[in-house]
Amino acid sequence: MRTFILMALFIILTACSTTEESPDESNQKIEDTEEGTEDKSTEAEATSDEDPDESNTNSEENETTEEETALNESEDIEIEISLESVLEEEQGTMINASRQEIEDELTSFIEDNNGDVTDEMVYEKLLEMLGGHPDMLEGIKYFQDFSAELVDLTDQPGGLKVEDGELSLRNNVYILMDNSGSMADEIDGQTKMDAAKESVNQFVEDMPNGTQVSLINYGFSKDSDEESDSCSAVEETFPIGEYEENEFNEALNQYGSEGFTPLALAIEEVGKVIENSESTGSHTIYVVSDGQETCNGDPVAAVQDLPEDENIETVLNIIGFDIQDDEVQSLVDITEANGGEYLSATNPDELSRILKREKLNLFNKYRDWSNENLKNITQASNDQHLDRTGVVNAANTANRQTDNSIDGVLNDVSMNSSQEFRYPKAREWAEERYLIVRDFLSENYEDAGDDIDSEKEKLRDSVNQEFDEIESDYKEDIEE
Structure with a gap:
């Protein structure tokens, strides 16, 4: 019995030894298999021009490089x-x-x-x-x-003018002096002509610096005593400009009082002076006379034709010196045609006061x-x-x-x-x-x-x- 058991055990052990492998052998196969795979891969690489995956990768890298180049x-x-x-x-x-x-x-x-x-x-x-x-x-x-020039000032009345950035006044005063024969009459022991000259000279002399002055004589006697000569006698004896005492007095005394009264012609002359001058601004005319027109002229029409525009303001005033009552209205009509004023003086003192008052009127202007x-x-x-x-x-x-x-x-x-x-x-x-x-x-x-x-x-x-x-x-x- 014991012998039988030993034999059976031997048989079993023999069978096991023929079917199992050791761990070392198993591992050796795995390694052999991997080596074979690697060899095939190597062979495949050797027989192929390019790996597809590697080709795609290179293509993407090239595209990225081109984009970066374009961006740069x-x-x-x-x-x-x-x-x-x-x-x-x-x-x-x-x-x-x-x-x-x-x-x-x-x-x-x-x-x-x-x-x-x-x-x-x-x-x-x-x-x-x-x-x-x-x-x-x-x-x-x-x-x-852009310009900061405030040009609105150049169009204002009264001769205000901007020149090179500076404001300057230009007021122009014209004296129309009556040299007719009636101006030789005396008042208070003094001829009207002498009283008028004295008052006018003081008036002009006291004008502010920069005022332009003109003197126009009319009705004086020429070489003959004919009426036609006196009625055409009009002359600007002191041309428009700065007041000069000697020159103005010389002009004022150039003619006496021996003639008629061409008032309309004198107004026409001052109009020409204004038109031909380069003076802009306010043009104030003072007629110093002791009578109305006596040369068949039309002073109202003449005053209506005086030049006036956006750069020229013209006003004509008449200072009637010892005027007859029946002549006053004709002189008033002349001033009303222009928006001016008729001023009456009955004696030399009153004439001086009127001219002084006119000076103050200019100041107020x-x-x-x-x-x-x-x-x-x-x-x-x-x-x-x-x-x-x-x-x-x-x-x-x-x-x-x-x-x-x-x-x-x-x-x-x-x-x-x-x-x-x-x-x-x-x-x-x-x-x-x-x-x-x-x-x-x-x-x-x-x-x-x-x-x-x-x-x-x-x-x-x-x-x-x-x-x-x-x-x-x-x-x-x-x-x-």
Whole structure:
């Protein structure tokens, strides 16, 4: 029994030894198999020109390199942007379009070019749509051509004239002296002619500096005693200009009182003097006479023909010296035809008072002109400030809106294409353009404001200085 059991056990052990392999042998097979695989792979590589996977990888790397090269080339491009280039822009075709419409147009442009567009092409397309806004261009040109000259003053009455930035007064006084025979009559022991000459000379001598003076004699006797000679006797003995005492006295005493009264002809002559002179402003005529027209002329028609326009203000006054009652109305009619005044003097003292009063009337006119022009200076200055502010606001708004539209459209296009920062140079150029215009408008807006204020103060100082001097000249008469 024991022998039988031992034999069975032996048989079992023998069977097991013939069917199992050791771990070392198993591992050796695996290694042999892997080596075989590697050999096949090597052989396959040796017999093939290129691995497909490696070929795809190389292709992608080449495409990436081309895109980077194109991007680098785009980044290397620089566009010269200046105020001049902005002024050359054509008005954009879509400056009033919505953001979506502009975006759609840019997207279509990119798609039409199969996406093969550079920053320069995109920037130029944006300017084609949004550049050259009229308000912006108007603002730039406004400040390029800006002048702070307050020209409204040159058209004001009274001879106020701006010359080389300085205000000057031009008042022109014309004396028409009656040399008819009746002026030889005496009043209070003095001839009317001598009294008139004395009063006129004092009147003219006291005129403020800068006043232009003219003396016209009429009705004096010529070589013969014929009426026709006296009725044509009219002469400007002191040509319009600055008062010179000796020359004026010589002209005043050139003729006596021996003739008729060609008043109409004398008025026609002063009209010619005004037309032919370069003097603008206020032209005040004083007729010193002791009688009405005696040469069949028409003084009313003559005074109605006196020159007057936007630069010339002409007023004719008559100082009737010892006029007969029945002649007064004819002289009043003459002054009313021109808006002037008839003044009656019955004796030498009254004639002097009338002329002194006329001097004060001139002063009052100067004062009125001063007040009016100070007001006009302020108004013109305010208008200039309003204009520049309105222009710069419109220009800045247009410039800012254009830049915002360009930036917004580029953002939208970038988001829709899943590329966050497309066309960076186009953005930079648009920003540079915006800053150039903004800085120009800001700087010139401030400079224009300073120029307006400076011009305003200069003119105000000139007006005040001018009228301070006039007031000083009239001070003695004012205090009386």
